[in-house]
Amino acid sequence: MRGRSPGVPADAPGGVPRDPAPAPGLELVCDESGYEGENLVGGITDVFAHAGVVIPVADAADCIRELRGRIRSPATVYKANHLQREKHRGTLLWFLGPDGPLPGRARVHLTEKAFFAVARVVDLLVAGTDPADAAAMLRGAHPRGPAGVLYREGPAGYGRERWQAFLASFNELMWINTRRGAETSADGFFLLADALHREGAPGEAGRMLGLVRQARPRAEALRAALLADPRTVPALDSLLPALAAGVGYWGRDGAAVTVVHDRQTALTEERVARLYEVCRPPRAHLRALRFVDAETDPRAQLADFLAGIARKRASDALAGLADPELDELLRPYVAPDSAWGDERSWALLDPGPARQAGLTSA
Incomplete structure (x- = not known):
């Protein structure tokens, strides 16, 4: 049961605010799929998915036993690909469906890596965002505004192959x-x-590229700062923004959130310290972050399943592959603030009220 963090008392002694009493909290158990660090372009995967579940250990263990009974694989630890095999399609649909373990207790944040790269071009070289500003770097990326415009107009204005080389x-x-x-x-x-700017692409993409080509001093200063200070949020990292979004969502009514994460070397002490800076009341309340081995925590296994399923389906949607049945079940878990620029595939994944209303009226 989530509660609200009380405000800082007005009569704090000596005029120094007292820390608010800790709110009733919850454990958010997380895992990811498709993470390649700061390698956003030309890597193995084109989508990064970060999933979190708020499921009691006993319920998660029951679910794992149910999956073992249904799938009957001799594997010691089940992974998302076990559920994604065609012969286990019914089990996959049960896992995501209303009779499965996840409704109301799980969420997955998606990052379209190419769009995230474009957003960072805009953030760092056009808008001048400072990587030392943890709050700015962890806000994520959204298709509304300049990043979405550049993402849509860039390939059309300069050619897809040259645009990919630019990114x-x-x-x-x-x-x-x-x-x-x-x-x-x-x-x-x-x-x-x-070279691209000399081609004179029309519209907002051309204007922004003109600003980018003038930003060399800025880019070199950014590189120097990133090399010098290990506490700085990595310029192209998508894990910390996704994790911050999860803490913000599950703690949206004042709950203190303890993140339990599958072991992840990218979550260094310095980077976690930045996460604490951003996820604090009243915006959110990250109480603690600790690591577990997904093989020994059934909740982490469920987060791994959801992340892997969502990443594969989102990547297929980007490629134009249809799966309406799976989309209908996956959609309620997708974070509306996912970092996604491709409009055609997002129309399949979008959990927003307009999409849901359309499904209902249909």
């Missing part, structure tokens, strides 16, 4: 780590930006 070059430029970050030059990216 790949940006990814290379801003992907910072100790192994490769210091060796990457800005020359290639800004030569390509200049």
Whole structure:
């Protein structure tokens, strides 16, 4: 049962506000699928899915036993691909459906990686967002506004192949780590930006690319800052924004949220500290974050199933593959604030009220 965090007392001694009493909390158990760090363009997957469940351990264990009884695989640990095999289609539909374990207790945040890359072009090089501003970096990416315009107009204005090369070059430029970050030059990216700009694409895409090509000093300063300060939120990381969105959703009525996450090396001490900065009352309340092994926590296994199922279906939707039956069951779990730019596939995945009303009237 979630409760509301009380406000800071007005009569705090010495005029110093006291910390609000901790609110009744919940455990949000998370796992992900398709994560490749800051590699957004040209990687193995085109979608990243981060799922969270708020399910009691006993209920999750019952679900795993039910799945074992239905699937009857000798595997020690079940993964999403067990449910996605055609012969287990009925089990997959049960898992997502109204008689399964998830309704009202699960959510998945989707990131279309190509759109997220475009959004970071706009954030970092056009809008001038500072990666040291954790709140700004963890707000996520949304198709309304300049990022959506550039995402839609870029391929049409410059050609899909050259646009992909532009995004790949940006990814290379801003992907910072100790192994490769210091060796990457800005020359290639800004030569390509200049070449595209000379082609004079019309409209907002052309205007924004003009701003991008003037941002070399900004890009070089960003790279230097990212290399110098390990506490800075990685410029292209999609995990922290998705996790922050999950904490914000499940703690939306004041609940203190303890995140229980499958082991993830990207969640370093410095990055988790940034997450605490952002997820604090009144916006959200991240009480704690701890790690588990998904093989030993049945709740993490359920989060893994949902993340894997959603990532595969979202990737198929991007590719134009239809599955209306699965979409209808998956849609209620999809976060409306997912980082998604492709309108055609989002029309299949969108859990929004307009879509639901259309389904009802049909």
